[in-house]
Amino acid sequence: MVVQKRLNKSPLYEQAYVALKEDIMSGRLQAGEKLTDQGLAELLGISRTPVREAVRQLVKEGLLVGAPNRSVTVFSPNARDIAEVYAIRSCLEGLAAGLAALRPDRSSFTEKMAQISEEAKQYAQNQDAGMVARKNTEFHDLLIAASGCDSLVSLLEPIRNRAFICRLSSMRNQASVHVSLQEHDEIIKCLVDGDSPRAEQLVRHHVTMAGRRLLMRLHARELNESDPIFRYYQKIADEDGGLKLENNQC
Template identity: 35%
Template sequence: MSDSRPAMPPAPATGRKDAAYEQIRRLILDNVWPPGHQALEQEIALQLGVSRTPVREALIRLEQDGLLQIVPRHGIRVLPMSAQDMRELYEVLTALESLAAELLALQRPDRDTLAPLVQATDAMAQALEQDDLDSWARADEDFHARLVTLCGNRMLAEAVFSHWDRAHRARMFTLRLRPKPLESTREHRALIDCLLAGDSAGAGAVNRAHRQRASRELLSLFDRLRLQQL
């Protein structure tokens, strides 16, 4: 029996361009395409299953975003992450997230309010037991996103999320290069205890120490990689 349903019209050009942009962007942010990755425009179009025109337009946007470089006649090259950029990024995130922790503690949240943080921390612990670093990274990212959302300061959350992509890329780039992240679960649970106790100063201090430790690990790794490339 023939299918009498009408054929779907082709996707609008704008839709194809935006879809290509999001797909390529995600490949870079998730470190599927690591720093230094090179590809020809035609290869990318074949991989995404679209024509070269939306790919070309998407690549121009991604170059403007600072994620890649278009090399004439040689396709694209994914740009590296600067150690200085990462240092500044973590300084900003440390300050904003620690303030979010302080603001949330002042609200004296109950266990129901903090359930998303507990669930994310439990998911991190379970992922480590199973040596599933990808699941650990998702749960860790969920914890920090929930923290800044729960604090109730919309502008603070918007400021944090404006840096989210770069923080995600750094996390995924270093995920399998760092030591197993055993300390994060303990530090998250200590933060939850401070929040439940309404200890604003303690919550800020615990989160600040947590972010500063992570920053030191990441920057030390960036320095080692740079020296290996000299």
């Protein structure tokens, strides 16, 4: 476990929260790693009280799992977690895209999205998986914010945190990266054109197929076809991509 000391003059619980979140999102704190208040307090050089507050917030955001006053672990997605995250993202981010495409000031965010997409392509060429994942997150965060729907943004906050950890592993696959970035360009075009139905459809497809690729590569055999979330996810995949997620394909 590596937790970098980056404490400044802001409240201690806020400093601990920022430091721990950065270490989780960067992968310095690895998925599934067990953490204790005492251990984190010693590493950060502060008391356990602000650490507990930081841990409580990170549990609320879905990045840590467990009881805040006991040991917790860094969120480590299994097959069902990934299916849940991507099914929810597909529906809600599709809605966000549909709303964003209806805005009259679309250039205020589409130009920035295009810039992020180009930066991601450069990082992909350099095989910098961490930065590609970050740029991917920036792209989707901007898309969601562009919806102008605060409730939607709030609903997606914990889902986006968990999705980042899921994406971090998928961004190490160059084929997946190429497909994802190509789809980003298609999404931007629909937004620029103000094609709301098509933008919503493309984003639903983009998110669903990203989850499908991840599940097939890492977790396909873990899925139980009788599980409602698997059945619902399969329904979305069939509707949006016409591709069947078979348990015998990895």
